[in-house]
Amino acid sequence: MEPKKRGPQPGSEKAKHGGQAVREKYGPDFYSKIGKKGGEAVKEKHGPAFYAEIGKKGGETTKREHGPEFYSRIGKKGGERGRMQPKENAGNSSATEKHTTAHDKQK
Secondary structure (H helix, E strand, O other), X not given: OOOOOOOOOOOOHHHHHHHHHHHHHHOHHHHHHHHHHHHHHHHHHHOOHHHHHHHHHXXXXXXXXXXXXXXXXXXXXXXXXXXXXXXXXXXXXXXXXXXXXXXXXXX
């Protein structure tokens, strides 16, 4: 028999309240810092190839669940969004130029 874990049942209102209390006590940067530490620990333990492996598994699952057409749809959405919004590149003078779209040319 496993020893009972301390604290409230995960997902319960008491657990939610505890998370809010931690956020109020330490602030939002706390989560960023502990997330970074966790990511660095995983990278050290499993190596960079681990991320390629889990990414591949995730891509295969997405393809199986949504079909290959899904990638075409999201690619088109991303392309449309990229044409509408200029990319921000520090130190690149051409990045500050406005990208024109078909809508801009009609004006």
